[in-house]
Amino acid sequence: MTDQAVDTGGARLPGRTPVVSHFLGRTRELKELRADIERAGLDTLSGKKAPRARVLLIAGRPGSGRTALAEELVRQVAHRYEDGVLRARLSEPDGTPVPVERTARELLTALDRPAPPGAAEDDLSEALRTALADRRVLLLLDDAAGAEQVDALLPDTPECLVVAVAGGPLTGIADVRPCTVGGLDTKSALELLTRYTGSVRITVDPRAAEGLVEVCRAQPAALTLAGGWLATRPKAAVADLAKQLHTDGDEGTPLSRVFRLVHDCLPAPAARILRLLSLAPAGLIDPHTASALAGCSVSGARTTLDDLVTLGLLRALDSPLPQYEVPGCLHPLLEALSETHDRPAELQLARARMLERTVRLLHSCRAITETDNPEAREKLQGMPSALRFPSPRAAADWLTVRRPALLAAARLAVADGELDTLARRLMSQLVRAMVAHFGTQVAAPDLYGIHQLVLDVAERRDLPREKAAALLNLADVDAQTGRTAEALVRYRAALDAGREANDPYATGRAMESVGGAHLELGDYDRAADWFGRALAERLARDERADAARLYGRIATAHTYAGRYGEALRHWRVAASGHRKHGDVAAQARALSELARVQEYAGRPEESLRTCWEAVEWARRAEDVRLQAALQLRLADTLERLGDPVAARLHRGAAERMLGNELPESAPEPGPTEHGANACEIRSTSAED
Incomplete structure (x- = not known):
């Protein structure tokens, strides 16, 4: 919000x-x-x-x-x-x-x-x-x-x-x-004016001051603008302002009449900046926003913003970084003035400049977190000094403070419909900056909304590749938060979009995710079928590492369905595939699952041998947690085989590895373990 x-x-x-x-x-x-x-x-x-x-x-x-x-x-x-x-x-x-x-x-x-x-x-x-x-x-x-x-x-x-x-x-x-609420009482209204003008100009002509209050109908916003106008003109009498407002007639509200007068008295550059502030997302402005809208320097924009605060046309916010707000009562007046004084093409150009500046700031905000990357560091140094952040902490602070305006900028850019290319770039950089500074989990609610906007643009512009990416990202979050049925619908839609775009990555990922959703819903036959389709795609493209992982997912589906023979066959193929690919840790995990299924199938001796083999590969992979879990499984198996002494030795070894917080037995596999969850693959498309 x-x-x-x-x-x-x-x-x-x-x-x-x-x-x-x-x-x-x-x-x-x-x-x-x-x-x-x-x-x-x-x-x-x-x-x-x-x-x-x-x-x-x-x-x-x-x-x-x-x-x-x-x-x-x-x-x-x-x-x-x-x-x-x-x-x-x-x-x-x-x-x-x-x-x-x-x-x-x-x-x-x-x-x-x-x-x-x-x-x-x-x-x-x-x-x-x-x-x-x-x-x-x-x-x-x-x-x-x-x-x-x-x-x-x-x-x-x-x-x-x-x-x-x-x-x-x-x-x-x-x-x-x-x-x-109506107008202020006369005494309070005069005191409000006195804050801006000082007491002398009010006391020397109290009737004129009361007349000004009457013209403004004692409305605080109108009196604030009138006071700001008088404060910048110390030689002007209160009667002069009251006379000018009377001369303008009764057209419009008191606030609109005072506002027009104040605007018309501004220097042309300041008046233009003021009008363009109606384009600021969520009515929140910082010097960079004003600078981009007007096409002026950041320091010049900051000076103008402070002057507008003095006039009561802006409010300075209590913020760790310079930030201002357009008062809500002035926003429709600013929009009306913009339509009168500025051509639509000029307003669109100002909006595009603002979005482009925001994209560059977000890029800099993310790049400062990658200073260990020589290429990123070189790109960062090539940016203007005004767009560079001195440290990752400064970038994170800026992102936190400007977050409401940045999200509003994305929403407005998508709603505009004429700046979709800039909108796509903005959303891409916003996602990357949030993930870099906040992490995927913390930023998930905001990222979900951004991916919905990406989907809107993709559907409007008929961009099937981006549509598939947005649907996959949204479905991943749906699955992660327990909305598996909704996720399944989106995964199927992503599969259609991926096929339309002829995108093998999106197609394969969607197939696997459809299988993961069916697995989560307990439909193990369909899960195995969809994993098999994804496997065929991987094998056709000779993607052996992903194929080995998919063999494991098929084995998981068969395990849940109680088809232990099929599960054993697929886990053996998975372990062999990981071994050929050189992924020692994955091989150890596959052997661990193979041992588990052997135990389910009533083959404790085979399970014991496979478990020993898995322990050796886990040791080579330096996966301490897996070693400890395997030691616990060995202990459970040995107890079932009638060897409590050896079981205690293995349980003690597990406790020494990870302390005394381990469970008494190895955890049973659930739908979310070992890649069975549809959210396991967290790849993001290049567009996002």
């Missing part, structure tokens, strides 16, 4: 956390809201226990200070909620509702609870409610687009409190306590 920060135990996640300033006015509203927290709900009055968290609604138009009021309420009552404060914004800057799935996932991550990649919205909502069931949390949901979003995130515990910010009522949520 692009708009979230969390405050639990004093820690904050990078995201939209504006720099806190002194709060003004709203005394009556705060008093009423705090009273509503204590007031008995409808369920309590009827003698029932409240089934869900209390919901307080702060409703008002953008620019009315509704979010600032919510933040001040949270600040005042946060000490009552010992498990902290969670924050989430439920709308994108352009007003598009944020999917509940994304919001729930980010909140679960903030709570250190698992959020399986690709999980359905209902499952994630239920997981969030479960995570909050034994907590006392304050949940701030900003810019809610509708009651459905809020309802899906409500905790099922009255010990939690939800503060929702929206433009109107949340019809459908029971017992909501609404607070409608």
Whole structure:
């Protein structure tokens, strides 16, 4: 989710956390809201226990200070909620509702609870409610687009409190306590202006100041822009600004009139940068984003951004790296100005420059982790200094801070539809950078979403090779998270796409994965059949190492089906293939499985001999864990053969190898061992 920060135990996640300033006015509203927290709900009055968290609604138009009021309420009552404060914004800057799935996932991550990649919205909502069931949390949901979003995130515990910010009522949520926000009182509005102008210009002409407040209808956002305009013109009187706004007539809202005036007074380069910021993904800007959009230097962009903060046109965020946010109330105004002042081709070019800069930064972010590679090091040194990171830690910090904007950039690039080549490059570099810095497992939820976007582009552009790669990656995650039936459907679709692209890698991988999915589902005959098809492909291409591995997978399927004769034959072929290929460790594992099946088949003496052979090959491969597991298997076999003394010796040898944490007997093979799981092969296509 692009708009979230969390405050639990004093820690904050990078995201939209504006720099806190002194709060003004709203005394009556705060008093009423705090009273509503204590007031008995409808369920309590009827003698029932409240089934869900209390919901307080702060409703008002953008620019009315509704979010600032919510933040001040949270600040005042946060000490009552010992498990902290969670924050989430439920709308994108352009007003598009944020999917509940994304919001729930980010909140679960903030709570250190698992959020399986690709999980359905209902499952994630239920997981969030479960995570909050034994907590006392304050949940701030900003810019809610509708009651459905809020309802899906409500905790099922009255010990939690939800503060929702929206433009109107949340019809459908029971017992909501609404607070409608209008303009500030005159005293607070004048104090807000004084922060920018100083007290002299207000006190020398109080009527003009009150007139300006009236023109702005005491709306905090409009007053902030008016104050910023006056602050940069110390010789201008308050009356001059009020007169200009009166002259402009009553067209538009007070905020739009002040905004147009401030924009028209900006130098042309700064005004252009301001308009182009409407293209910033998720409304999050850093100097590189502004520099790429405008085609100027990074230092020049940083100076302009700071100037726009002074004018109240941007907000600086509390972030370890320079980062800014377009206020939500200004985003539609910026878009309208861009459509008026800038040609569509110019906007598309600016968007392309921004995506290209992002691709290069992601490439640099990944390359800094490969400094032991001379070729990567040389490429990194060839990049401009402004795009290079001083260390892997600095690159990881940048990736963490910019993650919401980077994911939003990928979504917007794909939605655009005209920049698919850049979108594909962006997603490829984003996947590689995340894997390099966070690891596949940690980054899995984000990677799942990116692979879905890759699939969208591949289907739109009729790119069967990339479609196959995306389907394989998505299916791997589905299989890993227990959605085996869904994975099977995607593996079959990947097989069709691979055949269409005439891609032998994708075709063979999909066949093997289809077999792995059937194995996981317990359909051993189909599993063996699909492994056999994949084996034929490997043999036809003389890929002996993969063929040996597939013989083992076929043997596993036969073992589960109880066909021990077939299993023994295939394990012997697998061990022979690994031996010919020179893979000692794989040969040892194959012999280990052969010994296991021999024991299942009632041949303990043969199993004992094979196990001894496997121990020797495991020793040569220096695989200590396998040696220990084999020693335990020897112990079990010897006990069955009536030799407890020798069994104790082997068990003691295993314990000396790995300590006292070993199980009492060798583990039985499951569908996920020795390559039987469809997720065992983690190869990624070059496009990804």
